Amino acid sequence: MFTEISRKEIKNELVQKLHEISGQDVFDCYQCGNCSSGCPVVDYMDINPNQVLRLAQYGKIQDILESETIWVCSTCLQCSSRCPKGIDVAKLMEAFRTINLRAGLGIVDPRKLDVENKDELPPILLVCAMRKLTG
Numbered sequence: 001m002f003t004e005i006s007r008k009e010i011k012n013e014l015v016q017k018l019h020e021i022s023g024q025d026v027f028d029c030y031q032c033g034n035c036s037s038g039c040p041v042v043d044y045m046d047i048n049p050n051q052v053l054r055l056a057q058y059g060k061i062q063d064i065l066e067s068e069t070i071w072v073c074s075t076c077l078q079c080s081s082r083c084p085k086g087i088d089v090a091k092l093m094e095a096f097r098t099i100n101l102r103a104g105l106g107i108v109d110p111r112k113l114d115v116e117n118k119d120e121l122p123p124i125l126l127v128c129a130m131r132k133l134t135g
C-alpha cells in the first residue's frame with residue numbers, strides 16, 4: 001500500500017503541541033522495539049509503543065489520540081529506561097493524554113463509575129479523572 005505523507009502533515013499543529021508538552025523528539029526513534037518488548041501491558045494495547053512513535057513521525061497524532069494505548073499505559077517508565085536513544089516514551093504517553101484532557105476528551109467522572117466495573121479500568125483513567133476533577 002502506498003501512503004503519501006507531506007511535509008505539512010509531518011509538521012502539523014498536533015506534532016508541535018506534542019513536542020511542546022513532552023519535550024521529546026519523536027524523530028530520534030529508530031524503531032528498535034525495546035520500548036514495546038519491555039512494556040508490561042503491551043498485550044492490552046491496540047498500538048504498540050514503538051508504533052506510536054512511528055505514527056508520530058508520520059504526523060498521525062490523531063490516530064494515537066483515538067487509541068486505547070495511551071490510556072492503557074500505566075506510566076511504569078520501563079520503556080523510557082530501555083530506550084537506547086534516550087526518548088522518554090512514558091512522557092510522550094502522558095502528553096497524548098494531556099492533549100485529550102485539555103480538549104475535554106477521555107475524562108472519567110469517578111462519581112459516575114459503576115462500582116462493579118472499577119477493577120477492570122486502567123488505573124491511569126482514575127488518576128486522570130481525579131486530576132481533572134479535584135482541586
Ligand code: SF4
Nearest residue numbers: 039073074076077079
Ligand atoms: S510507561 Fe506505559 S508504554 Fe511505557 S512500558 Fe510502562 S506501560 Fe508501557
Ligand code: SF4
Nearest residue numbers: 029031032033035083
Ligand atoms: S526504544 Fe526508543 S528508539 Fe527503540 S523503538 Fe522505542 S522509542 Fe524508538
